Amino acid sequence: MKNILNIILQMQHTAEMGDAQSTEKFYVVVGVIAVIFIGIVGYLVSIDRKINKLEK
Amino acid sequence: MIKWWKITGVLLVLYALICGLLLPVPNLPILEQSIRNLYYHVPMWFSMLLLLLASMIHGIKYLSTGNIKHDVRSAEYANAGILFGAMGLVTGMIWAKNTWGAFWTNDPKLNSAAIGMLMYLAYTVLRNSIEDEEKRARISAVYNVFSFPIFTVLIFVLPRLTDSLHPGNGGNPGFNSYDLDSRLRMVFYPAVIGWSLIGFWIADLRIRLKNIELKREA
Numbered sequence: 001m002k003n004i005l006n007i008i009l010q011m012q013h014t015a016e017m018g019d020a021q022s023t024e025k026f027y028v029v030v031g032v033i034a035v036i037f038i039g040i041v042g043y044l045v046s047i048d049r050k051i052n053k054l055e056k
Numbered sequence: 057m058i059k060w061w062k063i064t065g066v067l068l069v070l071y072a073l074i075c076g077l078l079l080p081v082p083n084l085p086i087l088e089q090s091i092r093n094l095y096y097h098v099p100m101w102f103s104m105l106l107l108l109l110a111s112m113i114h115g116i117k118y119l120s121t122g123n124i125k126h127d128v129r130s131a132e133y134a135n136a137g138i139l140f141g142a143m144g145l146v147t148g149m150i151w152a153k154n155t156w157g158a159f160w161t162n163d164p165k166l167n168s169a170a171i172g173m174l175m176y177l178a179y180t181v182l183r184n185s186i187e188d189e190e191k192r193a194r195i196s197a198v199y200n201v202f203s204f205p206i207f208t209v210l211i212f213v214l215p216r217l218t219d220s221l222h223p224g225n226g227g228n229p230g231f232n233s234y235d236l237d238s239r240l241r242m243v244f245y246p247a248v249i250g251w252s253l254i255g256f257w258i259a260d261l262r263i264r265l266k267n268i269e270l271k272r273e274a
Contacts, residue, residue: 030077037073041066044257045058051264052057 065253072099072247082237086155093151095243099251100144105208106252107137107259108176112204115197127193128266129259130200134179136259140251141173156221165215165222172207179203 076095084091111133118126148166149159160166179199186192215222 026077030074033073033077034070037070044261047261048058048062048257051261051268054268055264 061253062257065250065257068246068250069254070250072243072250076243076247079239079243081239090151090154091240093147094240095247097144097147097151098244099247100140100147101211102248103252103255104137104140104144107133107140107255108204108207110256110259111137112200115200118193118197119201124189124193124270125267127197128270129263130197131183132259132262132266133256134176134200135262136255138173138176138180139258140255141169141176145169145173161221163215163221164218165211165220168210168214172210175203175207 072095076092081089081091111130114126114130114133117123118130148169152161152166153159179196182199183192183196186195
């Protein structure tokens with residue numbers, strides 16, 4: 001009996017998670033964060049290259 | 057050419073940023089989805105610790121060789137470490153507000169971290185207050201050698217001797233249940249390594265700038 005209850009609870013939980021994951025606009029936020037990080041890294045790379053030139 | 061370890065750092069952080077948001081996490085009371093902060097808040101402290109350790113090692117190297125290049129490295133690793141420590145404090149405060157109900161609690165872990173950060177702020181003040189290059193290098197290296205072990209004891213030993221809200225301390229088993237969770241480890245470890253590499257990259261940029269400055273002055 002307890003096992004069945006657990007299984008049902010688990011199924012409900014995964015269903016909820018599924019709903020949460022399927023809110024597609026969440027991926028927009030993930031994309032934005034990735035773009036911001038890539039932008040900052042690009043800036044770091046350009047500073048790195050400039051210092052490289054100065055060292056020569 | 058951008059060195060391989062910098063690229064590795066970027067890729068690991070990118071992976072941790074994205075997968076940290078998308079992969080499933082254990083559902084725990086109070087923490088709920090904020091458990092994902094483990095991937096962002098905690099790596100700040102790990103990176104800070106590694107940077108400060110590198111700072112102390114170069115302090116010791118300066119004391120044994122007298123080479124000013126080690127002093128430059130020591131100072132810049134400490135600066136980058138302070139930056140990551142500040143990020144750790146602020147992100148921790150946001151997390152605390154939303155799980156414990158207050159930005160700051162008089163928790164041993166929090167107060168120790170704050171004292172530790174003040175010790176390193178004092179280090180920068182000390183450096184800036186000494187004009188003579190050699191004197192500054194020697195005194196700040198000695199200060200560094202003392203402050204790193206004290207800092208380590210403050211944030212890792214003392215909070216464990218008492219009760220603390222912060223996970224991993226005292227009577228709080230908070231993280232024990234998911235410390236061993238492989239889903240969390242899969243993102244957490246790459247995040248720690250990646251952010252540390254980024255921290256060393258930022259320090260590396262400033263070290264090289266400082267070395268160019270020194271060359272011009274000479």
